[in-house]
Amino acid sequence: MKIAIPILVAILMVWNTGQQLYGQEKPLDSYIKQGLDSNLVLIEKDLSMKKALNGLEVARSMYLPSVSFDVTYSHAEGGRSINLPVGDMLNPVYTTLNQLTQSQNFPQIANEEINFLPRHYYDAKVRTTVPLINTDIKHNKVVREKMVELSKVEVETYKRELVKDIKIAYFNYLSAVQARDIYENARKLALEGKRVNEKLLEAGKGLPAYVVRSNAEVAEQDAKIAEAEQQIKNAKYYFNALLNRPAESEIAFEAASPAAVESQINGLSVDIEGREELKSLATNIAIQESMVDMSKQVFIPKLSAFLDLGSQAEGMKINGNSQYFMVGAQLSFPIFEGNRNRLKIKESQIAVAEAQNRLDQAHQQLELSAMVARNELIAMQRNYSSAKVQLEAAATYQRLILRGFNEGVNTYIETIDARSQYTNAQLASNIAAFKLLAASAKLERENASYPLN
Numbered sequence: 001m002k003i004a005i006p007i008l009v010a011i012l013m014v015w016n017t018g019q020q021l022y023g024q025e026k027p028l029d030s031y032i033k034q035g036l037d038s039n040l041v042l043i044e045k046d047l048s049m050k051k052a053l054n055g056l057e058v059a060r061s062m063y064l065p066s067v068s069f070d071v072t073y074s075h076a077e078g079g080r081s082i083n084l085p086v087g088d089m090l091n092p093v094y095t096t097l098n099q100l101t102q103s104q105n106f107p108q109i110a111n112e113e114i115n116f117l118p119r120h121y122y123d124a125k126v127r128t129t130v131p132l133i134n135t136d137i138k139h140n141k142v143v144r145e146k147m148v149e150l151s152k153v154e155v156e157t158y159k160r161e162l163v164k165d166i167k168i169a170y171f172n173y174l175s176a177v178q179a180r181d182i183y184e185n186a187r188k189l190a191l192e193g194k195r196v197n198e199k200l201l202e203a204g205k206g207l208p209a210y211v212v213r214s215n216a217e218v219a220e221q222d223a224k225i226a227e228a229e230q231q232i233k234n235a236k237y238y239f240n241a242l243l244n245r246p247a248e249s250e251i252a253f254e255a256a257s258p259a260a261v262e263s264q265i266n267g268l269s270v271d272i273e274g275r276e277e278l279k280s281l282a283t284n285i286a287i288q289e290s291m292v293d294m295s296k297q298v299f300i301p302k303l304s305a306f307l308d309l310g311s312q313a314e315g316m317k318i319n320g321n322s323q324y325f326m327v328g329a330q331l332s333f334p335i336f337e338g339n340r341n342r343l344k345i346k347e348s349q350i351a352v353a354e355a356q357n358r359l360d361q362a363h364q365q366l367e368l369s370a371m372v373a374r375n376e377l378i379a380m381q382r383n384y385s386s387a388k389v390q391l392e393a394a395a396t397y398q399r400l401i402l403r404g405f406n407e408g409v410n411t412y413i414e415t416i417d418a419r420s421q422y423t424n425a426q427l428a429s430n431i432a433a434f435k436l437l438a439a440s441a442k443l444e445r446e447n448a449s450y451p452l453n
Helices: 005-010 027-038 040-061 086-101 135-202 208-242 259-265 276-299 340-406 412-447
Strands: 066-074 081-084 112-115 121-133 302-314 323-332
Touching (some): 027 040, 027 135, 135 208, 135 276
Antiparallel strands (some): 066 121, 121 302, 302 323
16 A cells, blocks of 8 residues: 555645745745734834934934924013112202293103013013034933844744744644644545445455444544544634634645755754844843943033024013014033942943853853754754654555455454554554644754845
């Protein structure tokens, strides 16, 4: 008996190595693109990156002048005042002048009382301010740029994890489907055995026990098929959830041999330098170093200039006399702040050392993880090769036992044992093939070798 078609299908699976094996786009590649475009968590991280970009634009705008319109109105009664005896000083003079001129051209005036607080006073102005020297703006811009880089790296990190999850979920779905096909093929063989035993019993050459055993074997395969159907549904639900699709969406199949993975194992190496996690930690170090520079430049003076164009007067008057302009500059230079700046510099330097230590630890851990993934891939390849040999042996054994049963040499129990071994070998080969592909996807993730762009 040749290896059944479901077995051939079981060892024909999807594998994407980052290069197109065929001229057209494969289903798994299409699913990965769909997941990268529509995954809900990835959408949330894209929004966070846009927020960081917006923060960078805000930091850049700090170099530009700011213009504001300010209006102040106030009115007061009472309060401090000053008396001006202008009447006491001028009235005698005015009286003498009236007598000399024999007229009333110089009337008497009263003393004046002037309040310090204004009455019905307003000040409306357009103020333009521009920073001339401010190192904090520069360092804030640098920090914002690094935060944008961190957001981009975080998005890429999740994309790589999502690619791995989509591949493994796809392989698990295919594995469940192939397991169901294997059980269905075993059920067909069990039904055929049942038919043969019933014919032999009718001819007086069989045993009732064999018919009962055949019915039990068919029922056993029915139970396994039902369990496989449930596993298929669960695998489909999870895969579609990763792609943000309806749970019952159909999943397309694609044929590619695990041999493509086997042929590349000897050339695979551990290379974690492209890992986004390392880029993220290196960016964090750059941010902490920028904070150190900012703390060291605290004694650089801050200089800004301003221009006011406006109008101010009492009694809400607006005329040529009320209009004014004013230009000025403001210089700020810290002298002493209780050694807080020196302590802040030291704190920032410690933060740099901590970030560097985290980078070293992450490099060591990621390298170890990649080496473990490579060893796992090599082990899965050996298991797959062994499973193929066992499958071929089980197929040959079943074929020989079935021939012996038809010739009356072997018993029915031996055919059941041979069929069971063959089914188990099919399942083992199916599982080993998909574990090989999953292990390859994990190593691809550890090496960050999948082309995201």
